[in-house]
Amino acid sequence: MTTKADVVAPSSLSQRYLNYLGYIYLIAFLSYYVQFPALSSRSGIEPAELAFKRAYPWLYVNIVESGYCDADSFVELLNVLGVILSIVIASGIAHHGTIYLATTAMYRFLVVLGRSFYTFQWDILLVEAGFLTGICFAPWRTFTLFQASDDGNHNNEQQVGSWPIRFLFFKLMLMSGIVKIQANCPTWNNLTALEYHFATQPLSGPLAWYAHQLPPILLRLGVAATFIIEIPAAFLLVCPFVTMRKVGSWMQFSLQLLIILTGNYNFFNLLTMALCLPCMIGDTPRENVRSFNHRLWKAMQFAFCAIFLTWSCKEMFGIERIPDVIDPERRMLGLKLIMTSDDCNAILERAVPITVACTLIFTIATGVRSTLKKTTNRLSSCTHCLVCCICITSTAVSFIDITPNFNQTSLGRIMSAPGMQYVRRYSSNISHSYGLFRRMTGVGLIPIDAVDKHTRWAGIPPSIVARPEIIVEALIDDSEEWRELNFRWKPGRVDIFPRQVAPHQPRFDWRMWFAALSTAEHNPWFVSFIKKILDGCGPVLDLLDEPEIAAGTHNITLVRASLYHYDFTRLNSEWARRIPGAKVTNTSTFLRIPEQVWNRKLVRQYLPPLEASNPSLREYLEHAGYQSTICLDNKNRCSDVDPASLSSCHLARYLRNLSGTSWTMPLVAFLSSLILVRYCNSFQSRRQKNKLKLA
Template sequence: MTKFTASPTAAPPFHHRAFFLQSLGAIHVIAFWSYYVQFPGLLSSSGIEPVQRSFPYTVPWLYQRLIASGTIDEDALCELFALTGMGIGALIATGVCEHGLSLGIIAAIYSVLVRTGGLFYHFQWDTLLLETTAIACLTYAPWTRLRSSLDKLSSPIAPIPLRFLLFKLMYMSGVVKLQARCPTWENLTALEYHFATQCLPGPLAWYAHQLPPILLRLGVALTLWIEIPAAVLLLLPLKRIRRYSVILQVALQVMIICTGNYNFFNLLTIALCIPVWEGNTETDIPLRPALQSAILSVFTIASASSMFRIERAQQDQRWNIVLFRDSNWLQPQLLLPHIPYCTILLLGGLTVSFLRSKSVTRVLHAIVCMLVIGMMAVPFSQISPNSYSYFYSTFGSLVTNHAKPYLLVNGYGLFRRMTGVGQVPYGARPGWAGLSPSIVERPEIALEGVYISTDETTESWEELTVFRWKPGKVSDMPWQVAPHQPRLDWQMWFAALGNIDHNPWLVSFLQKLIDGCRPVLDLVGAEYPGKKLKKVRAKLYYIDFTRMNTTWARTIPGAEILSDNASVFPSIVWARKRRREYLRPVSEAELSEYLSSQGYSLFCKNTTNPCDHIKTPRFWCIAAHVIRASTVYFLFPLGVVLAFLIRLTPQRKVPLAWTTRKISKSKKD
């Protein structure tokens, strides 16, 4: 009898190095695309903060050779740089070219764009992307082949510098929160403010804000534990324990993605987990899984119990979590100095084994890895100065002179102090577990304007809805915009924390609004019904999410409680109260006079003839304008990400095999 059977062949081996490099390429496509779509209204000669103000000082060598010589103007150069970065990132993301040189080129390009981007691009995720790309270029990407899967000379220690970078990112992010002595972190109440006070909340932030305080405090405790003790596990030469830490780090990033808009930062952090997940028989200690699990259990219980305790509050008998402020885990000078030394010692031991095997390439690679880790350790002096005097004296000058100017070695630490913490009124009832009630007062700027009309006797002020993403109308639920970062909306959050005197770019933005400058209007999506603004002003409000009718919400003074809890989608999302005047009513003439004194250009490009203002040869300006006018760039990142996801799909070949079986039966006579 003949039988048809399908005999599936095994899937091809999974290449962690290729997966990481392609993920890094896809993130670069997103970063360059986000820069490109915002450039005309944000940084161009017609934008809010033109690159012409910073170009001669931040990249003087490039300015003298290309711009001052009349070869190309700043606008066209930045746009072509962004397009080039998108193109190279697409080659890396699709696996066509993963060569180290390609990573070096996009790191150099993005470094120029970030340094000339001024305050709109001085964020930790921009510097993290630069540092990650530089380390991957020097220690992880192939240099003898275009694709990492074809590279036969790869070293087993290649993932270690990237693991150290992820450790530095997480550990510093956790420690600085407690070194700042912020009461919200010390009392584990930070999440009771965070969801409403973060720069751009996500769609689920309102719902997370309604959770009971005990769950939110548990979330803060888990965050600190994952960022500090669990981060140490990322460096251990024990695969099972490292992967446990990776799962925790990824879970934390996914929760942040669900409740906030932090552009590509969380995706990049998850991508850095790939080299940590990777295992290697030459660098990992072959410890039995049962023993690794036992070590992991003891470490988890011991570290958590040394940092926190769970108790009932005497005031209301509610459960609460308390932080031990004198825990050894919160003293970086006790632990931190030993980690880089142990990592470099491990690399040194592997280098000796490479010398015995006479592998010159691996020896040189190990030396580069040790130098890179030594340079990466220098920013630890920010949180433990005395412990890192040796590293700073050895590598400090190297970092200061060669890496820091290009943002290639950096320190990290988001949310040192929680903003939007309101004043507790005298005589207010205690909150959950006897602590002060968590009053949220997020400062937010609202712009108002008066349009030119025939009736000059009265002025009718209207609130201007000129921002797509930042909180505005009280009925608008937050949007999901990540991995794109709307830099102007984000910067408005920082402006609300200060005053107009320290934010001249905001004055520039208002002048562009009154002038009706098309690139700026396109940036914010503003449309005016054929009328021109006469005056503008700004008011500062304190806002908070509305609250569901719960026992803990009713104890918060000033909280706006919703009357109907039956609806999943609230009709009113934000509660706001006016605080003060942020900017008095000003006209276009007053704005222009102030900007001229600050060295701003009042130029706005003619959209019909965008290259008329160029005195040098206009070829590159016209080329950049033609590319932008095609609007194909809107679909480009979607195509690259789709191609990247297709490559991740396991390709299994299932051939049909003919199998013949002979079945013989004995017959009885």
């Protein structure tokens, strides 16, 4: 008879992580599906068929050229299958390694076909996290429906399999912090990055304008806290003791929550939060949790974390009291970064190899302990432990990209071994380096007549924001007056407040942010977009917030683009008045929303006026590899689609309209999955209770 002691309670954190990864995949697949017609379909800006033919020629020949299915229908079919598998994972219907690997493979396939619109780090991170989860963390020996696996072997495997995911999280955060210092960007070195960030990030959130008004000392403390969380606190994520890992995880969780409140970074922050869960998995028996020795040991770990983080602050930052240049009797708190790029290189050359070695040792030790348990298949446990060690080594390969003289380090010499060459070669398909905002963009030049002591704040010159932004203008019908075209999410009109769109990512609006940092010649996809709206392509016109043009009531005859510099308006404060060129409002309170949110000025012409029949436009696109493709008109945009994908076209159009006006689509998908999760969890709880009753 089954006894109560024989029933192994599944780890709730493990199941939550597996479910949450399904949520994130669901958001990613739905977001891709909604934007596919405008971005990657045959009539889109960058047709996926061209990338399909180059990246997967054998598959293209067997599917498209053989006549089984056209490229667009095949991509949409994979997208729908990805949505179905994501719902299966998120709802807890079934958790198995093959499901996670299949979902990851489909998303990676779609990312490759998405071309320049899917080159973001979170897409790569989702693929890497999904791969490690499928190989190391998800169950393989049991396939259960509507319940978590209650197999003791699987719980032991999760203890081992969590180490590769922890190391991935460590790599993500450490690289994100290290590259900021390695770049020698003045904004990061002076701790003034947040004085630019809220206004210059790709898509600001509703609270970004308010965060931009905070005093400089708070913003500089925020930059210092970011460095502490991303560099020293990252090492806590791979500690062998769960309390230390929890401290590091909660610090990362807090940082991601603040980023969510002020920016629109799609599912990236949610994925980072999900990676915190494997770090919180412990193996302390429940009967020992309340013991005095356990509490004492836990307090000692908290004390170690406090001492370590305090020492890190002392080594990384310097504090001094600086007299105000206007009022010398007034002292300002000056905070500066004393950690240099050489210090970061020393961390990469010495601390990272030690961390990799320790992580491998912890993984092997956890695997050995699991093999000593009676319920564990020893051969299977040894194989699983070996696979996890290989995955950790493969994940560490990407440190090559940011480590000077890598081959001279201990880790580099190990990687140079003959057997490790294969690991380095094949791991590049999955493992990548990370590091957002290596250099802060939108940093304006200080006017010569403004470089004086009266504009300084705590000894640092004022932070002048000059966010580059492309404004597209058009001649409509027979009009001779240029009209600014509004986009759904990117800044345009100065009276439009930033809106919330995450976890959905409007890829085109994001790419417009990158295009503004260079010229039109370096962004052929933008020129392709101009050609599409001149031709009246319905799916591409839906990217605009122009209902009459999208409906075909008006037609675009001529298009041009100009480059502007944007900045948030400022509340009436002492530090705002010291910033040359800043637009200061009449109010000094947060309670009143200003009539003008942005301040902008014209910089230069970005793209000269173009018409659809311009031969130079056609020649440029053909030279850039943008072959002439079909273009669905704005009246019957689904009429020219093959019958096999007709219903998919109408569904995508409906979902696209929902996502264009609000974030209803991601919300509906999230709530639907949440209902399924609740149902499956309640079903699982009833099964567990029935087992306990039989005991």
